Amino acid sequence: MTARGWAIVFRGIAWREALRFVNQRGRFVAALVRPLVWLFIFAAGFRAVLGLSITPPYQTYVLYEVYVTPGLCAMIQLFNGMQSSLSMVYDRETGAMRTLLVSPAPRWFLLLAKLMAGVFVSILQVYAFLLIAWAWGVEPPLLGYLAVVPALLLSGLMLGALGLFVSSTIRQLENFAGVMNFLIFPMFFASSALYPLWRMKESSELLYWICALNPFTHAVELIRFALYLQFDPTSFLVTAGCFAVFFAAAVFMYDPAKGLWVRRKGQAA
Amino acid sequence: MDTPALEVLGVSHAFGRVQALKHVDLVVPRGRFVALLGVNGAGKTTLFSLVTRLYDNTSGVIRVAGHDLRRAPGKALARLGVVFQTRALDSDLTVAQNLAYHAALHGIDRTTARARIAEVLAQVDLADKAGIKVAALSGGQQRRAEIARALLNRPDLLLLDEATTGLDVRSRREVLALVRGLTRGGVSVLWATHILDEIAPADLIYVLHEGAVLVHGAADDLAGEEGLTRTFLSLTGDAA
Numbered sequence: 001m002t003a004r005g006w007a008i009v010f011r012g013i014a015w016r017e018a019l020r021f022v023n024q025r026g027r028f029v030a031a032l033v034r035p036l037v038w039l040f041i042f043a044a045g046f047r048a049v050l051g052l053s054i055t056p057p058y059q060t061y062v063l064y065e066v067y068v069t070p071g072l073c074a075m076i077q078l079f080n081g082m083q084s085s086l087s088m089v090y091d092r093e094t095g096a097m098r099t100l101l102v103s104p105a106p107r108w109f110l111l112l113a114k115l116m117a118g119v120f121v122s123i124l125q126v127y128a129f130l131l132i133a134w135a136w137g138v139e140p141p142l143l144g145y146l147a148v149v150p151a152l153l154l155s156g157l158m159l160g161a162l163g164l165f166v167s168s169t170i171r172q173l174e175n176f177a178g179v180m181n182f183l184i185f186p187m188f189f190a191s192s193a194l195y196p197l198w199r200m201k202e203s204s205e206l207l208y209w210i211c212a213l214n215p216f217t218h219a220v221e222l223i224r225f226a227l228y229l230q231f232d233p234t235s236f237l238v239t240a241g242c243f244a245v246f247f248a249a250a251v252f253m254y255d256p257a258k259g260l261w262v263r264r265k266g267q268a269a
Numbered sequence: 270m271d272t273p274a275l276e277v278l279g280v281s282h283a284f285g286r287v288q289a290l291k292h293v294d295l296v297v298p299r300g301r302f303v304a305l306l307g308v309n310g311a312g313k314t315t316l317f318s319l320v321t322r323l324y325d326n327t328s329g330v331i332r333v334a335g336h337d338l339r340r341a342p343g344k345a346l347a348r349l350g351v352v353f354q355t356r357a358l359d360s361d362l363t364v365a366q367n368l369a370y371h372a373a374l375h376g377i378d379r380t381t382a383r384a385r386i387a388e389v390l391a392q393v394d395l396a397d398k399a400g401i402k403v404a405a406l407s408g409g410q411q412r413r414a415e416i417a418r419a420l421l422n423r424p425d426l427l428l429l430d431e432a433t434t435g436l437d438v439r440s441r442r443e444v445l446a447l448v449r450g451l452t453r454g455g456v457s458v459l460w461a462t463h464i465l466d467e468i469a470p471a472d473l474i475y476v477l478h479e480g481a482v483l484v485h486g487a488a489d490d491l492a493g494e495e496g497l498t499r500t501f502l503s504l505t506g507d508a509a
Contacts, residue, residue, distance in 0.1 A: 001343055005376030012373020016359070016366075023361050095357035099418075102321045103374035104347040110374075256325040 001105055009105045010113045017117035020087075031079060031125050032132070035072035039133060043068050046194075055196045057228040069138045070224035071193025073126045073148075077156045078216060080122035082184055084114075085163030089170050101254070108251045115164060115247070119156035126152055144227040151226035155219035158239050161246035162215075168253030191217040215242040271299045272335040274348075274426040274457030275320065279329035282315055289315040291481040292329070297426060297459050297473075302452045304468050304488070305461040307477035308505060313461040314354060316477070317430045320459075321351050334425040347375065350419030350456075354430040356411055360404040364395060364414050367403060368421060375422040382421070389417040393447060409440025416447060420456075427451065430461045441467075465498050478505045 001009070021028065047064035054061060091097040100110055130138075130145065166179055188194075190207065191214050201208035211217055218238035225232040275297040282290040290312045297303045307313050318324040320331055322342055331338040336345040358367050365386055372382035390396045393413040403411060412432060419427055429448060433441040445467055452458055460467070468474060470489035475482050483504050484491060492500055 001347075001376050004378075008373050008376045008378055012370055015373065016362075016370045019362060019366060020359075095353055095355040096359055098321070098323060098351075098353055099357050099371060100374065101323060102346055102349070102351055104343040105374070105376070106343070256322055 006105060006109065009103065009109070010116070013100075013110070013113040014117040014120065017114070017121060021121050027083070028125060028128075031076060031083075032129055034079065035075055035129050036132060038068065038072055038075070039065060039136060039138075055198070057225045057230040057232075063137075065133075065136065066138050067196070068194060069130075069133050069140075070227055071191070071220045072133075073129065073152070073223050073227075074155055074159075074193060074216065074220045075188060076125050076129060077119075077122045077152070077159045077219070078184060078188060080118060080125060081156070081159035081161075081163035082166070082179060083163075084118040084160055085167035085170070085179070086176055088114075088164065088167035089172070089176065092167075093172070107254055107256075111164060111251060111254060112247070115157060115160045118160050118163075119153060122156045122160070123149070123152050140227045141229055144229055147229050148223060148226040151222045154236070154239050154243065155222055158215065158219055158243040158246065161243050161250055164250035165246050165253060168250060187214060187216045190214050191220055193217075193220045215239065218242070273298050273332075274301075274334055275459060276330070276332040277316070277320070278331075280316070280319060280326060280331060281328045282312075282319060282324065282326070289480050290319070291479075293477070293480075293482055295475050295482065295485070297457050299425075299457055300452055300455050302449055302458045302460060302469070302472050304472050304474045305459060305477055306463070306465070306468065306474050306501065307461075308463050311463075311477045312480040313477060314430055315480075317351075317353075317428055317461060320428060321349065322346060347422060348425045350422065350424035350427045352412070352415045352419050352427070352429040352432050354432075354434060354461075356415065358403045358411060358414060358418070360402065363400050363402050364390070364406070364417075365399040367414065368418050371418045372421050377422065385421050385423075386417075389420045392420065393417045407440070409436050409443060412436060412440070412444050413447065416444070420451070425457060427456050427458045428461075429458065431463070432460070433462070433464065433467065465501060468497060476501065476504055 043065045088097065100114070101107065103110060166183065170176060170179065190211050192211060193216070197208055197211055197217070200211050215238060218235040221232050222235040222239050225235065273296045275295070277293055277295040280290060280293045281288070293316060295305070305313050305316070315324070319326045320333070320338070322338060326338060333345040334348040336348065338345045359370070362370070368386045368389070369382055372385065377385065386399070387396070390399055393416055395410060395413055395417060398406060398410060403414065406414065427448070432448070433444055436444065448458055448460065468488050470492070472488045473486070474488050474491060475485040477483070488497060491497065
């Protein structure tokens, strides 16, 4: 297949995701409700009990709403990644996945295209959320809205690749509740999304290390620093590294020669 | 001599300890309707999964239009059109949108795709349904839409895995007549089925049972004086 052919395949996959997105406008609204509840209700309550010292990248004391906003952006991407994984499992159950996998394009490219399409949708959701947050008084520097794009792209890829990998291990849609309980919630709560890590260290050294090693923490910090026009190399390297590992694992799992699921009779796709 | 549309040579496949295919040899000549006949669980879907590369083929050779599936999977898959046993259309999208998505997956540009979609929908008599959501189509129409989709990349070989499952008698006849008509246009067909009524005397058939090809040849030769049903039953026991 030529480079033009690859571009057509990519465009086709992105177009289908866009169509699904348009057809499921409720999903877009639902994805916004979760972080907005955190911003409007939880943040108001937490502000009263949680004192924040000056924490990089902030130059001064910030309101809890301001602190929590980058974490909620990452939360949108985390749920979007898992939503994509859910739709992959659904596609597999309905047989639609087979249409994708019998395409002549290499499988890694098909998965990457699907992943990228999902990330674009999540970035749109994040911007809708940031717009509402701005109206609520969370006002990062104007240039921060531009600087955060590459950070959102990388964090979205990392979380989407994780979702892709997870989708290859789930046999049925019914098993997805387990993903919520054992992956999404621990990842979100054991991170710097809702409280700074030094706060966590004060209460438990072990929890602090769990949070520090959580890839989601680094996605949050990457977004937080970028939104305030700073670059955190550690977060960048960890997020990029985790993306490479999760994506390689997903490609391995979807490879007809290697993935664990090839041994499952009748579950090829 | 023409390269066969499909060559399956010495292919075996196992799921753990269960041997699903045992040294299968099968050839689909150009422009022929070949029936892969077997009861449920005979290994038809496994063979299709290997030919479409959903499973990896680790023994023997599979060539589609001369392209080795392991060495040149892209070229081999580009020559293939597939209709799976379970329907695989996106019910939220229209017929034309489903086809446009499939065309893109084969790297067909938008202008060409538009022309081909009109062409294949006319071929399967669904030209007036292009803008209708798949969910609103009958089972038979969905099957025809899937056949149209499989024809978009102008394949050398069309694989249909129990394509008439769940269809009423009339729709079954229509789908079968449509596919037989395609062979007159030069498309080769591998038609997996367990329904003996779908076999015509001139068809080339392979009888697959418990993962092995028991016999193959022209249907009327194999049927002999006993008829195809009796021959099939005696080959496979009472399984049918």
